[in-house]
Amino acid sequence: MSRSKALQSYILLRLLLAPLMLWTIASLVFLLLRATPGDPVDAILGPKAPELEKEKIRQQLGLGAPLWVQYLRYMGSLLQFDLGTSLTTRGQTVWEIIQQYFPATLEIAVCSMTVALLVGIGVGIMSASHPNTPWDVGGRMFGIITYSLPAFWVGMLMQLIFAVQLGWFPLGTRFPIAATPPQGPTGLYTVDSLLSLNFGQFFTAIYYLALPSITLGILISGIFERIVRVNLKQTLQADYVEAARARGIQERKIVMAHALKNAMIPVITVMGLTLAALLGGAILTEVTFSWPGLANRLYEAISLRDYPTVQGIVVFFAAIVVLASILIDILNAYIDPRIRY
Incomplete structure (x- = not known):
């Protein structure tokens, strides 16, 4: 079988398996939510509400039906791409919640990834090009820590150092409360402010975005540092690199123009999966910085036992991860002709 046909067969198989993976994740979330203690009706009416009123609300929301009936209803809705309606936000569908909060999460994820790549790749190159030196030891310690x-x-x-003590950045939130945020089609404050040519809003959005992005970016930069260091160190020992050195080519040019290109192939794989994971895994950062993103909204929904919102957001994030993994495999196959499927 030719390489192109093998790749097409692999992609087709992954696309066929994607719904199965999403069904497994959706089923697990459905069951785990109902296995944990707590009642969403208490979050709506309060624990001291009359039991008769609770039962009435429970029947209206379909929570009084047997578990298997609730599961079949949920799966039937998913097949129609209906993620349901929030239990705690009156009349707001889960799709509307995603549309409202996802741009903030996407913005902080992209900015954090940019910081992580710049710092991680830079430290990794410095560490690999100076083996068995303090630079190498420092790079390894940086990655581990x-x-x-x-x-x-x-x-x-x-927050304590740069917001409270030094006052360089705000403590949290996405934009000043007293100011009007950028309005535009994307929901990304940095992009919408540039589209409207409002540079004041753009720099304000960057100012509020800086501290959480730097924090999250530095934390995940260690992943890229370790990958770049290991792969670049192996590449610098290859025969073609030794041949380039024998021809008198400068070490810096060898690293940047010859070795780094091959060492970056695994970074592309990790970069795509890390970005996909960032979209759903930045809960702690968003909560800490009061960032109004989808991950923070997921945390609130879990606290309030809002079943449809939790299920819908988790499935949405899972779909992003599955799609990202497929796209990364395709991209790697085109970048590196040595890859076979």
């Missing part, structure tokens, strides 16, 4: 530090603790520490 940033990867292991808890996000909420680092976030609070950054």
